[in-house]
Amino acid sequence: MAVNLPAYSTDVFSFGPGVMSLVAYATGEVATDISEAGLTDVGGVRSGGSVSIGRTRLDVFQGSPRALATTFVTEESASMTVNGIEWDIPNLANALGAGNVTGTTDAKLDFGGDLNVKSVAVKFRHQMPSGNTLSVRLWEAQAAGDFSVTFGDDLHEIPYTFNAVAVTGHWGVSAVANSKERLCQIQLEK
Numbered sequence: 001m002a003v004n005l006p007a008y009s010t011d012v013f014s015f016g017p018g019v020m021s022l023v024a025y026a027t028g029e030v031a032t033d034i035s036e037a038g039l040t041d042v043g044g045v046r047s048g049g050s051v052s053i054g055r056t057r058l059d060v061f062q063g064s065p066r067a068l069a070t071t072f073v074t075e076e077s078a079s080m081t082v083n084g085i086e087w088d089i090p091n092l093a094n095a096l097g098a099g100n101v102t103g104t105t106d107a108k109l110d111f112g113g114d115l116n117v118k119s120v121a122v123k124f125r126h127q128m129p130s131g132n133t134l135s136v137r138l139w140e141a142q143a144a145g146d147f148s149v150t151f152g153d154d155l156h157e158i159p160y161t162f163n164a165v166a167v168t169g170h171w172g173v174s175a176v177a178n179s180k181e182r183l184c185q186i187q188l189e190k
Contacts, residue, residue: 011130012188017048018126018134020082020160022094025119025140039123040094043086046157049124051136052079053184078164078184080122080138083157094120095160097143117142122162133189139182140165 021039056075061068084091089107093099097117100110122138141162149156164183169175176182 011132011190012128013130014126014128014134016126016129017045018124020045020049020080021123021125022091022120022162025121040091042082042084042091042094042160043088044084046083046085046155048126049080049082051124051186052081053077076183078138079144079161080124080136080141081159081161082124083159085155085157087156087158091160092147092158094118095143095145095158096147097145117145119165120162135185135187135189137170137185137187138162138164139167139170139184 020042022042023039054075054077055073058072058074059068060070060072063069084095089109090101093101093109093111096111098111098114102108102110119140119142122136122141124136126134126136128134141164144159144161144163146159146161149158166182167176168182170181170185
C-alpha cells in the first residue's frame with residue numbers, strides 16, 4: 001500500500017508541446033481572443049515552450065532583533081519563449097521586434113536602425129492528455145530581440161521570446177477589470 005500519497009486528479013496532469021500564435025498589437029483593432037484576429041502560428045517548435053512569471057520583492061523589517069513586518073512587490077514580469085524550427089521571415093521580424101519585410105514567396109527582411117520595438121499579442125495553447133486546454137495570453141508583448149542561429153548538423157532553432165508589457169486593456173479591446181490583471185492570463189479550460 002502506498003504511503004504519503006497526496007490527493008490528485010490526473011485530468012490536470014500535463015506534458016508535451018504547444019502552439020504559439022501572434023498578431024500585431026494595435027489598440028482597438030485586436031479581437032478579445034486572438035484566435036479570431038488573424039493570428040499567425042509560429043509553426044514547428046523544437047520542444048514546446050516555457051512561460052516565466054517573476055516578482056521582485058522588497059522585504060521590510062522592524063524591531064531588534066529585526067523581524068519581517070511586511071513585503072511589497074517592486075517589479076513584476078511575464079514572458080513566453082519557444083524555439084522555432086521553421087525559417088519564416090515575417091515571424092523572424094516578430095522575434096526581433098523590428099525590421100521591414102517585403103515579398104511573400106521570396107520574403108526578405110531588412111533590419112537595422114529602428115529604435116522602437118513592435119508589440120504583438122501572444123497566445124500559447126497547450127492541449128493536455130485529458131483533452132483539457134491550457135492557454136497563456138500575454139495581452140501586449142515585445143520581443144526580447146535576440147537572434148542567434150548555429151548552422152550545424154542539428155535543426156536550426158529560431159528563438160522567440162516575448163516579454164509582457166503592462167496594459168490597461170486586454171488585447172486592446174476590453175478594459176482590464178482591475179490593476180492586478182495587466183500582464184498576462186493563464187487559463188485552464190476543462
